[in-house]
Amino acid sequence: MNAEVELRTVSKAYGDAYAVDRVSLEVARGELVALLGPSGCGKTTTLRMVAGFVEPTGGAILLRGQDVTRVPPHRRDTGMVFQSYALFPHLTVAENIAFGLKRRGVARTEIRSRVATMIGLMRLSGLEQRLPRQLSGGQQQRVAVGRALVINPAVILLDEPFSNLDAQLRESTREELRRLQQELRLTAMFVTHDQAEAMAIADRIAVMNKGRIEQIDTPAAVYHHPRTRFVAGFIGRANIFDAEVIARDPAGVAARGPAGITFVLPQGDHPGRIAVVLRPEAIRLAAGTDAHGPNTVAGVVDVVAFYGATAQLGVKLADGSRLLVEGSGDLPQRFAPGSAVVASWAASALVASAA
Amino acid sequence: MGGALEPRDRRGLILPKWLPPALLLLPAALVFGGLFVWPQLGLFATSVASPPPIGFATYQRFLGDSFYVAVLVRTLSLGACVTLVCLICGFPLAFFLARLESRWVPFLIMIVSFPLWVSAVVRSFAWMVLLLRNGLVSIWLRDAGLAPAGFQLMYSFAGIVIALAQVLLPLMVITLYAVIKGIDRDLENAAMNLGASPGRAVCLVTLRLARGGIFAGSLLVFSLSISAFATPSLVGGATAQLMAVAIYEQTLEINDWPFAATISAILLAIALSVALVYGRLIDGRNVPVR
Numbered sequence A: 001m002n003a004e005v006e007l008r009t010v011s012k013a014y015g016d017a018y019a020v021d022r023v024s025l026e027v028a029r030g031e032l033v034a035l036l037g038p039s040g041c042g043k044t045t046t047l048r049m050v051a052g053f054v055e056p057t058g059g060a061i062l063l064r065g066q067d068v069t070r071v072p073p074h075r076r077d078t079g080m081v082f083q084s085y086a087l088f089p090h091l092t093v094a095e096n097i098a099f100g101l102k103r104r105g106v107a108r109t110e111i112r113s114r115v116a117t118m119i120g121l122m123r124l125s126g127l128e129q130r131l132p133r134q135l136s137g138g139q140q141q142r143v144a145v146g147r148a149l150v151i152n153p154a155v156i157l158l159d160e161p162f163s164n165l166d167a168q169l170r171e172s173t174r175e176e177l178r179r180l181q182q183e184l185r186l187t188a189m190f191v192t193h194d195q196a197e198a199m200a201i202a203d204r205i206a207v208m209n210k211g212r213i214e215q216i217d218t219p220a221a222v223y224h225h226p227r228t229r230f231v232a233g234f235i236g237r238a239n240i241f242d243a244e245v246i247a248r249d250p251a252g253v254a255a256r257g258p259a260g261i262t263f264v265l266p267q268g269d270h271p272g273r274i275a276v277v278l279r280p281e282a283i284r285l286a287a288g289t290d291a292h293g294p295n296t297v298a299g300v301v302d303v304v305a306f307y308g309a310t311a312q313l314g315v316k317l318a319d320g321s322r323l324l325v326e327g328s329g330d331l332p333q334r335f336a337p338g339s340a341v342v343a344s345w346a347a348s349a350l351v352a353s354a355a
Numbered sequence B: 001m002g003g004a005l006e007p008r009d010r011r012g013l014i015l016p017k018w019l020p021p022a023l024l025l026l027p028a029a030l031v032f033g034g035l036f037v038w039p040q041l042g043l044f045a046t047s048v049a050s051p052p053p054i055g056f057a058t059y060q061r062f063l064g065d066s067f068y069v070a071v072l073v074r075t076l077s078l079g080a081c082v083t084l085v086c087l088i089c090g091f092p093l094a095f096f097l098a099r100l101e102s103r104w105v106p107f108l109i110m111i112v113s114f115p116l117w118v119s120a121v122v123r124s125f126a127w128m129v130l131l132l133r134n135g136l137v138s139i140w141l142r143d144a145g146l147a148p149a150g151f152q153l154m155y156s157f158a159g160i161v162i163a164l165a166q167v168l169l170p171l172m173v174i175t176l177y178a179v180i181k182g183i184d185r186d187l188e189n190a191a192m193n194l195g196a197s198p199g200r201a202v203c204l205v206t207l208r209l210a211r212g213g214i215f216a217g218s219l220l221v222f223s224l225s226i227s228a229f230a231t232p233s234l235v236g237g238a239t240a241q242l243m244a245v246a247i248y249e250q251t252l253e254i255n256d257w258p259f260a261a262t263i264s265a266i267l268l269a270i271a272l273s274v275a276l277v278y279g280r281l282i283d284g285r286n287v288p289v290r
C-alpha cells in the first residue's frame, strides 16, 4: 500500500473522555480526504495528531510508511493550514512563505525563486511586502496555504480552511484549492463540519461522530449508501424511518415502518430492526388519497419551499410525522398546501442502515 | 433623530467632546500632578539654584567628582544586571505559566508573586542568612570549589543583584505572562510545523512578538532597581555606593539639599533616556501586541 498517511487505531483520551477513539484511516498519494462531522467530534484533534501537536494515547501514525507517532512536529513532513491561519504577524507575506524554506536550509537564491513561484501560484503578486494585518481574509488564507505548500510536504493538513471567509468567497476558494490539489497531485486531509463542502471537493469523506469514524467512502457512496443512521442524517437531507423486518424472500426484504408504510428493499443482509433511509429527491408525488401496496404512503402537503430550479415539500403523514420531498421547481404549482397526495418510490431508492 | 454627534446631558445641552475623557482623567492627573510632578519640579528648581538665582555648581561638582561618577556607573550597571537576570529567569517561567493548561495557574502566579508580600527588611535578613560567610549559599559555593576560602556573597555587588532580582522577578514574570498569554499558541505550532525546533520557534516567533512585554517588564525592573534603597543598603552594606544611598546621605546626614536634588534629577534624566533608547532598540518593526 502506498499510503502517504496512515492512522492505525489512533486514540486520544483526555482523562476518561475519548476525543478520538480508535480511528483508522489511509490517505493515498494525490488524494484529498475530508474529515467531516459535527462540532466536538474530534476532527481537529485527529488532524493535530497527524501534525504532531497532540500526542496520541494509543495507536500509530505513519507518514510515507514511517512510524512518526513519537516524532516531534518539526521533524514531520506535514504542512498545516490553521483555522485562524496563524500567519506570523511580524513577517511580511514573502517572509511568511519563506519561513519553512529557511528552516530547511534551502539556498538563498532558491528560496527567492520558490517564494516568487508560490506568490504567483497563490495570486499574491504585489502583496509581497505587506504584513498579514494589511491583507483581506481571502488573501491571508492564500498566504497560509502558500506557506504550507512551498515546503512540499508529504501531506497538507487543512483545518476548516474556509470557515473565516464569506459564503461567496468560500465557494470560489474551495474550487481553487481543489484545482490546485489536483494539478499538483497533493495529498491532503481537510477538516470541515460542512457536508456540502466535503461533498464538493473530497475524493473520500471520513464521517466522524463522537471520536469515531462511522464511514469512510467516496461522496457518492456516503450519500447513496450510508452505513449508519448518523451518516444518513448528516450527509444531505434524508427521511429516516425505524422499521422492523417482517419478511425475507429472494425478491426483496419487507419491513414495517411508521404510519402504516410497508417498505420493500432490495435483497440484503439486514438485521431485524433497521433504519430505512429515503432521499427526498427519490420520491414521486401524485394527487390522491389512497395508498395501496408497498413503498407508497398517503399524506397532506403542509409546507412548501421554492428555490427556483428546485422546490421542497413537506407531506404530513397519518402518524403526524413529516415526509420531505424534493423535486423540480413546478412542484409548488402542482401541489398546493392542503392537497392530498400519494407518495411513492422505487425499492432501489431505499437504503437500510444500522438502526 | 437620536443620532446626536455630541454627547448631551439630560437637559439636551451639548457637551464638548473633550470633556468626558478629561473628567475621567482628572482624579489621576490631580494625584500625579500634585504629588509627583509639582514636587519634582520643585526639586529640579532646587538643583539649578546654586549659586542663586540660576547656577549649575552642583552638577559640575557631581560630574567632576570621580567618586560620584563611579556611583552613577555602579547604579546603572546594577540596574542592567538585575534587569538581565530577571529577563533570563523570568521569560522561561512566564512562558511556562502562559502555556500551562492547568487550573493551578492562578495559584502558581500567586506563589511567584510571594517575594512582593514580604517586607524588604525581613527579606534582606533572610538573604543575610544565606549569603554571609557561614551562610548556606556561600558554603555551597566554597564546597563546590567555585569560590575561594573566606568568600561571601554578602556585602558584594553580586549579592545586591541577587537580592534585588529576587524581589523584582515577579513584576517581570507577571508582565511577560500577560503578553505571552495573548500570543496565539498556534503561531509557535505553525513555526514548528514549518521545521523550527521548539526552541527556535519560541525565539523566532514568541520572543519577537513579546517585545512590548519585554520592554515594559525591563523598564519596570530597571527603574525600580536603580532607585532601590533598603535592599541594597542592607545586603550591600558599605559596597552599596549607589545613587539612592547617596541621595539619602545628602538629605538626611549631610543636609545638602541642592546636591541631593541634583543627584535625583540626574537619576531621573538617565532613567528616562534609557527608557527612550531601549524602546527604540526593541521596537524594531512596530508590531502591535495583541
Ligand SMILES: Nc1ncnc2c1ncn2[C@@H]1O[C@H](COP(=O)(O)OP(=O)(O)OP(=O)(O)O)[C@@H](O)[C@H]1O
Pocket (backbone or CB within 6 Å): A014, A018, A019, A037, A038, A039, A040, A041, A042, A043, A044, A045, A046, A193
Ligand atoms: N486540551 C483538551 N482537553 C480536554 N478536552 C479536549 C481538549 N481538546 C479537545 N478536547 C475535547 O475533545 C473533543 C474533540 O475536540 P476537537 O477540537 O477535535 O473537535 P472538532 O471536531 O474539531 O470540533 P469543531 O468542529 O468544533 O472544531 C471535544 O469534546 C473537546 O472538548
Ligand SMILES: [Mg+2]
Pocket (backbone or CB within 6 Å): A043, A044, A045
Ligand atoms: Mg475543530
